[in-house]
Amino acid sequence: MVNIAQWLIPALQQIQTLKSQSRLSHALLITGADGVGQESLAREVVKDLMCESQQGKACGLCHSCQLMKADSHPDFRVLEGETGTIKVDQIRLLVKQISQKPQVGKNKVVLITHAQAMNINAANAVLKALEEPADHTFFVLTSSQSSQLLPTIRSRCLLVKVPTPTTRDVAEWLQQDASLQPLSQLFWLTTQPYRLLALEQQGKTALYTELPEKLYAMLTEVSGVSDMVKGIDSKNIDDYCNGLAAILHQCICRSTGSDLAPALEPIYQVLIHRLSIQTLMQRYQALQMLKSDLQKTNLNPIMQLTHELNQW
Ligand SMILES: [Zn+2]
Numbered sequence: 001m002v003n004i005a006q007w008l009i010p011a012l013q014q015i016q017t018l019k020s021q022s023r024l025s026h027a028l029l030i031t032g033a034d035g036v037g038q039e040s041l042a043r044e045v046v047k048d049l050m051c052e053s054q055q056g057k058a059c060g061l062c063h064s065c066q067l068m069k070a071d072s073h074p075d076f077r078v079l080e081g082e083t084g085t086i087k088v089d090q091i092r093l094l095v096k097q098i099s100q101k102p103q104v105g106k107n108k109v110v111l112i113t114h115a116q117a118m119n120i121n122a123a124n125a126v127l128k129a130l131e132e133p134a135d136h137t138f139f140v141l142t143s144s145q146s147s148q149l150l151p152t153i154r155s156r157c158l159l160v161k162v163p164t165p166t167t168r169d170v171a172e173w174l175q176q177d178a179s180l181q182p183l184s185q186l187f188w189l190t191t192q193p194y195r196l197l198a199l200e201q202q203g204k205t206a207l208y209t210e211l212p213e214k215l216y217a218m219l220t221e222v223s224g225v226s227d228m229v230k231g232i233d234s235k236n237i238d239d240y241c242n243g244l245a246a247i248l249h250q251c252i253c254r255s256t257g258s259d260l261a262p263a264l265e266p267i268y269q270v271l272i273h274r275l276s277i278q279t280l281m282q283r284y285q286a287l288q289m290l291k292s293d294l295q296k297t298n299l300n301p302i303m304q305l306t307h308e309l310n311q312w
Pocket of ligand 1: 050051052053058059060061062063064065
């Protein structure tokens with residue numbers, strides 16, 4: 001696993017300084033664009049807050065630090081909003097759990113990631129907890145859509161903004177870990193560092209890395225459409241649609257003068273020779289539609305994508 005990303009360090013150090021001076025707000029809201037690492041920063045902050053020492057950075061040695069390492073600290077609670085709505089019962093339970101005295105160290109911490117996933121009742125319950133803060137209790141919230149949070153929640157938090165890293169920052173970060181280096185070939189898909197990391201964790205790096213090559217072989221008739229769609233099923237069809245749409249999007253941008261990833265240049269040359277920009281845009285829209293249709297219905301993914309690719 002890679003070290004904390006370079007672009008997260010200034011914000012982390014600022015929080016550590018405030019902690020060491022006992023001036024840290026009991027509520028933090030960590031914001032930034034999607035996939036820049038709010039959750040990664042929040043996890044570091046939580047470790048520092050749980051440490052029993054006065055210093056800003058977690059000592060790594062005290063009982064609390066040991067329990068955090070083992071992922072079994074009784075005074076730390078987390079709610080992940082990535083997978084669905086956060087409901088009021090979950091918040092109430094959490095507030096109840098942390099209303100007791102800390103069992104181990106001196107602080108208790110609640111982490112709520114993707115806080116925009118809280119429904120209105122849940123948000124009000126959090127607001128109430130922030131308005132009547134219990135001693136030595138910290139709330140750490142993360143969000144990529146903080147404008148969707150209650151303004152009253154935002155105003156009670158110390159706002160910490162994670163900057164969006166440059167492509168070069170992301171490339172350097174990936175360089176630190178040999179297993180992540182292939183991800184730098186996927187900048188045509190995304191330059192969001194933690195989205196790339198998620199692809200690797202989901203075992204999807206190869207699928208996306210091979211896609212331009214397979215598409216080029218199909219377009220130049222080295223292989224057929226049937227080779228292109230081999231291995232597609234209802235589980236990975238979304239990834240194929242996303243990848244192909246990203247390739248088309250990059251080619252459309254290239255036609256208006258933007259830079260193109262070297263891996264896509266041969267594809268662009270074939271497509272632009274064969275289809276107009278308008279057709280590329282139509283195919284892009286058709287792919288988006290196909291993706292949404294496949295989510296709603298039981299259409300056969302291979303048949304549908306074959307039909308689409310026959311028009312390229
Ligand atoms: Zn410690």
